[in-house]
Amino acid sequence: MIAEKAVQSRGPLLMNPDPDEARKYFRSKSRAQEGKLMSLKDAVERFVKDGDYLAIGGFGTNRTPIAACQEIVRQGRKNMGFAGHTSTHDFQILAAGEVFDRVDIAYIIGLEARGMSPCARAYMESGRVKICEWSNFSLAARLKAAAMGIPFLPTRNMIGTDTFKYSAGKIMTCPFTGKTLALQPALYPDVSVIHVHEADISGNCRIQGIVISDDDLARASKKVIITTERLIHNDEIRNDPAKTVIPYYLVDAVCEVPYGAYPTGMPYEYYSDEKHLKEWLTVQKDSTAFKSFLKRNIHDCPDHAAYIERSGGIDRIQELRAKELLLHKEETHAKL
Amino acid sequence: MQNYNIMELMICVAARELGNGRTAGIGTGAPCAAALLAQKTIAPHLVIMFESGGIDPILPELPVSVGDSRTFHRAVMVGSLFEIMQTCSRGMVDYAILGGAQIDMYGNINSTMLGKNYLQPAVRLPGSGGANDFASLCWRTIIMSVQDRSRLVSKLDFMTAPGWLEGGESRDQSGLPLDTGPYRVITNMAVMDFEPESKWMRVISINPGYTFDDIQSNCEFELLKAPRIFTTKPPTALELRILRDEIDPNSYIIGR
Numbered sequence: 001m002i003a004e005k006a007v008q009s010r011g012p013l014l015m016n017p018d019p020d021e022a023r024k025y026f027r028s029k030s031r032a033q034e035g036k037l038m039s040l041k042d043a044v045e046r047f048v049k050d051g052d053y054l055a056i057g058g059f060g061t062n063r064t065p066i067a068a069c070q071e072i073v074r075q076g077r078k079n080m081g082f083a084g085h086t087s088t089h090d091f092q093i094l095a096a097g098e099v100f101d102r103v104d105i106a107y108i109i110g111l112e113a114r115g116m117s118p119c120a121r122a123y124m125e126s127g128r129v130k131i132c133e134w135s136n137f138s139l140a141a142r143l144k145a146a147a148m149g150i151p152f153l154p155t156r157n158m159i160g161t162d163t164f165k166y167s168a169g170k171i172m173t174c175p176f177t178g179k180t181l182a183l184q185p186a187l188y189p190d191v192s193v194i195h196v197h198e199a200d201i202s203g204n205c206r207i208q209g210i211v212i213s214d215d216d217l218a219r220a221s222k223k224v225i226i227t228t229e230r231l232i233h234n235d236e237i238r239n240d241p242a243k244t245v246i247p248y249y250l251v252d253a254v255c256e257v258p259y260g261a262y263p264t265g266m267p268y269e270y271y272s273d274e275k276h277l278k279e280w281l282t283v284q285k286d287s288t289a290f291k292s293f294l295k296r297n298i299h300d301c302p303d304h305a306a307y308i309e310r311s312g313g314i315d316r317i318q319e320l321r322a323k324e325l326l327l328h329k330e331e332t333h334a335k336l
Numbered sequence: 337m338q339n340y341n342i343m344e345l346m347i348c349v350a351a352r353e354l355g356n357g358r359t360a361g362i363g364t365g366a367p368c369a370a371a372l373l374a375q376k377t378i379a380p381h382l383v384i385m386f387e388s389g390g391i392d393p394i395l396p397e398l399p400v401s402v403g404d405s406r407t408f409h410r411a412v413m414v415g416s417l418f419e420i421m422q423t424c425s426r427g428m429v430d431y432a433i434l435g436g437a438q439i440d441m442y443g444n445i446n447s448t449m450l451g452k453n454y455l456q457p458a459v460r461l462p463g464s465g466g467a468n469d470f471a472s473l474c475w476r477t478i479i480m481s482v483q484d485r486s487r488l489v490s491k492l493d494f495m496t497a498p499g500w501l502e503g504g505e506s507r508d509q510s511g512l513p514l515d516t517g518p519y520r521v522i523t524n525m526a527v528m529d530f531e532p533e534s535k536w537m538r539v540i541s542i543n544p545g546y547t548f549d550d551i552q553s554n555c556e557f558e559l560l561k562a563p564r565i566f567t568t569k570p571p572t573a574l575e576l577r578i579l580r581d582e583i584d585p586n587s588y589i590i591g592r
Contacts, residue, residue, distance in 0.1 A: 059388045059402070060401040060403045086402070086466075106464055107462045108467035109460060113400065114400070127456065137417070137418075137466065139402070156472060156513055157473060158472065158497070159472065160498050162494045163448070163463075163464050163495070180510065201545040210390060210403060210405060226579050271404070271405070297395075317350065326397075
């Protein structure tokens with residue numbers, strides 16, 4: 001009964017799940033193992049276009065490519081589609097820039113326990129953004145389907161709920177077991193940005209800690225921009241290829257951006273800057289103050305290094321590194 | 337005068353529901369505190385999984401974000417979101433602990449929007465995140481909520497995550513995995529389960545200092561009563577010491 005009622009979902013399908021359309025694109029994608037180094041400014045200029053569908057790597061306030069989000073806002077991209085897969089600080093930056101006008105939603109607006117982003121909420125309540133509901137697993141499954149080159153993956157979540165009703169999923173009966181299944185259509189983003197720990201100049205990438213969905217995201221996306229904490233030599237990649245999470249042929253641009261996730265956290269490198277994230281949430285309550293905050297922290301910064309400098313520079317990074325490495329928990333350090 | 341606050345009580349009650357050697361899908365905040373308390377008391381081998389990919393971390397302190405590095409500190413494996421959710425789907429995750437802006441009598445949860453019209457919400461909320469997935473796929477869902485009439489409502493504005501859907505057999509017939517569903521609702525006033533036939537919420541235990549009337553008057557729908565209603569055991573001195581000194585020394589969660 002429930003299944004029949006749920007068969008009609010009402011949400012808009014924002015991207016074409018046709019795997020042969022995607023294959024046409026991937027057929028012509030370069031396989032050349034060549035240097036792809038460029039500045040983040042150049043990468044965003046070349047590969048992030050008005051109207052494209054954008055996906056951002058990482059999760060919550062962890063390993064999110066904030067440098068790239070700020071560059072996208074700085075360059076004034078508009079009318080983009082967006083995949084909100086537990087999208088928090090990245091979401092509020094892009095919402096502040098009114099970069100997107102349609103969103104596949106799993107988790108947006110909130111910054112988890114820190115509270116809700118007023119600017120992101122106002123933008124989402126304005127009626128100017130077309131929306132479609134999903135869940136984290138559904139978006140992950142949609143990327144997995146795209147990575148596999150199939151039009152959908154069946155799952156057993158979402159069934160019977162309004163999350164399904166306002167998604168663009170479908171329900172089918174399993175031909176083997178007769179079970180009711182939710183179908184998650186493949187999602188092929190036009191472009192994605194992923195922040196990693198290490199990459200070589202052609203885009204072979206290593207991630208330390210959880211990959212979240214970035215392995216599938218890189219495979220599902222037509223164009224991939226990598227921002228990396230640091231560059232490493234190709235020999236290092238080849239000496240330990242098991243560590244490669246993203247192979248070079250998925251990647252279009254490699255940008256070395258130290259602290260590129262700041263003020264979100266980067267595992268084993270630096271913890272999230274809770275003070276700065278709180279300032280972001282507080283300053284939004286006053287629209288004039290928020291405008292000058294955005295001017296100071298995004299528009300007037302030529303690049304991410306300038307933003308880091310304005311946010312306390314190396315001293316602040318050192319504090320966040322100590323916090324990440326739990327040095328405050330070490331007896332001897334605590335006594336200093 | 338009681339020597340604990342409602343958050344401490346709710347965390348202790350939730351912790352006692354978690355079995356040793358079991359697996360739990362956990363978020364930040366009170367659910368994480370409950371899982372840690374269980375590990376340090378009755379369930380030392382409770383396996384914590386975070387949806388972002390951390391499996392069996394030894395948490396050095398409370399994480400601020402569901403994917404921060406604390407969520408896989410000294411873990412046995414770092415996986416992906418897909419890995420965690422396929423493990424739930426395969427039937428290997430026993431508990432999920434969830435909250436929400438609205439909960440109905442069948443334990444269905446809303447965390448998506450408030451208002452009568454989905455397209456013109458009075459308040460837009462974050463959405464499902466992993467809540468729909470955990471509530472669909474884990475064996476037992478434990479819901480934590482403050483008890484008042486705006487939270488425990490007769491009709492959700494939006495059903496984000498499934499409870500017993502429309503009650504009775506509706507969940508089992510829906511296509512959601514068999515035998516899964518909401519198991520407990522833990523509030524500041526009471527502990528509830530779901531009457532086995534109708535799947536309607538019923539009070540099984542009343543927290544010290546409250547009466548059934550208090551509970552009912554802070555709930556929009558009519559609550560059932562279990563054949564025998566207990567008084568919730570208050571937090572023990574040991575539970576409170578561990579919670580305050582080891583788990584949340586800065587009172588991030590219990591201080592609210």
